[in-house]
Amino acid sequence: MEPIEVQPMTTISTHSFGDASDSDDAFSIRIIENMKEEYGMFVWPCSVVLAEYVWQQRLRFAGVNVLELGAGTSLPGLVSARVGSHVTLSDSSDRPEVLSNVRRVCLLNGLECEIMGLTWGEWDEPVFNLEPNILLGADVLYDTQDFDNLFATVAFLLKKAPGSVFITTYHNRSGHHLIEYLMVKWSLKCTKLVDAFSFMPSHKASDLQGNIQLVEIMSCE
Numbered sequence: 001m002e003p004i005e006v007q008p009m010t011t012i013s014t015h016s017f018g019d020a021s022d023s024d025d026a027f028s029i030r031i032i033e034n035m036k037e038e039y040g041m042f043v044w045p046c047s048v049v050l051a052e053y054v055w056q057q058r059l060r061f062a063g064v065n066v067l068e069l070g071a072g073t074s075l076p077g078l079v080s081a082r083v084g085s086h087v088t089l090s091d092s093s094d095r096p097e098v099l100s101n102v103r104r105v106c107l108l109n110g111l112e113c114e115i116m117g118l119t120w121g122e123w124d125e126p127v128f129n130l131e132p133n134i135l136l137g138a139d140v141l142y143d144t145q146d147f148d149n150l151f152a153t154v155a156f157l158l159k160k161a162p163g164s165v166f167i168t169t170y171h172n173r174s175g176h177h178l179i180e181y182l183m184v185k186w187s188l189k190c191t192k193l194v195d196a197f198s199f200m201p202s203h204k205a206s207d208l209q210g211n212i213q214l215v216e217i218m219s220c221e
């Protein structure tokens with residue numbers, strides 16, 4: 001393996017899945033984080049929650065196509081790759097530093113994923129070639145100005161691949177009104193809504209703050 005260059009202000013965090021003392025399936029993913037940068041360069045709590053959900057639901061992820069949107073440091077997508085999905089990790093085309101970090105993180109973990117710039121609501125040619133069975137998005141619902149662009153991309157991809165699902169984690173600051181509004185606006189339906197604390201193991205839940213929800217969303221068509 002090539003040596004991984006560690007930049008100033010950069011740390012490597014380790015995230016464990018399963019109990020190594022009683023399971024052969026258990027593994028860890030290492031993430032390169034940059035404390036100086038904003039958004040996509042460190043692991044947000046929503047990402048820890050979504051990654052744990054992927055691990056717990058790993059049988060459904062084996063052998064399917066997964067696309068992570070706004071992947072940042074990509075923990076959920078990397079767990080999907082580790083449990084056997086064909087994974088594409090994406091982040092804004094305007095954030096080359098985030099996409100380079102994703103490349104380094106894949107190398108560090110010895111995982112092969114496609115990596116692409118995908119800005120929500122923009123229709124570059126590669127978007128039309130995507131056909132994910134599962135879309136992932138951790139903490140991508142944080143700026144109301146981006147919601148239309150994000151859901152334009154999500155609704156397009158969900159309609160293109162019947163039976164596909166968007167699984168996203170977000171900080172719930174407005175009750176369920178936000179999700180209800182987006183479902184109606186984009187002709188989507190919420191098929192599952194759970195509180196992070198209902199499935200997170202206690203050692204991970206104790207580090208979480210706030211009200212993190214996980215929703216599964218499908219097309220109504």
Ligand SMILES: C[S@@+](CC[C@H](N)C(=O)[O-])C[C@H]1O[C@@H](n2cnc3c(N)ncnc32)[C@H](O)[C@@H]1O
Pocket residue numbers: 039040041042043044045046047048069070071072073074091092093095098118119120137138139140142146149
């Ligand atoms: C709050 S961070 C979450 C990162 C990661 N999913 C996590 O939870 O650790 C939001 C991510 O969305 C990406 N993002 C923001 N606006 C975007 C857009 N218009 N198109 C694509 N990605 C975008 C950012 O670059 C960033 O990586």
